[in-house]
Amino acid sequence: MEDRADGNNRRDKRCVVALKVDYRVDGSFVTDYSRNLARRGLFISTSQPLPVGEQLRIRLPRSDGEGPFALDGVVRWQRLTLEGSRRPAGMGVEFVDMNDETKELIHQLLEKLDMSEST
Numbered sequence: 001m002e003d004r005a006d007g008n009n010r011r012d013k014r015c016v017v018a019l020k021v022d023y024r025v026d027g028s029f030v031t032d033y034s035r036n037l038a039r040r041g042l043f044i045s046t047s048q049p050l051p052v053g054e055q056l057r058i059r060l061p062r063s064d065g066e067g068p069f070a071l072d073g074v075v076r077w078q079r080l081t082l083e084g085s086r087r088p089a090g091m092g093v094e095f096v097d098m099n100d101e102t103k104e105l106i107h108q109l110l111e112k113l114d115m116s117e118s119t
Contacts, residue, residue, distance in 0.1 A: 049091035
């Protein structure tokens with residue numbers, strides 16, 4: 001996948017949310033915000049998106065508040081510049097090598113975020 005900025009290649013429903021995300025790159029943790037989250041990935045809003053193909057370790061909050069859980073991801077596309085208020089600079093990250101426990105943690109987080117949007 002190249003630049004998916006037009007959003008036409010989505011496979012999963014996404015939860016639109018401002019979610020604090022930590023990720024490790026080159027031995028250092030960076031904190032940014034996710035603009036949306038889905039079962040297989042997320043968009044991280046950042047003025048310094050990583051190159052396509054870059055691997056990173058991501059920490060997301062647990063739905064029960066017990067602290068973050070970690071998973072691996074790969075940058076699949078990037079948007080280098082702000083394209084209006086609804087299209088910030090950032091990167092699309094696909095989750096990789098997820099075990100069943102991690103898939104369930106993402107599912108629980110999505111359910112919690114989806115419920116909080118509807119209330």
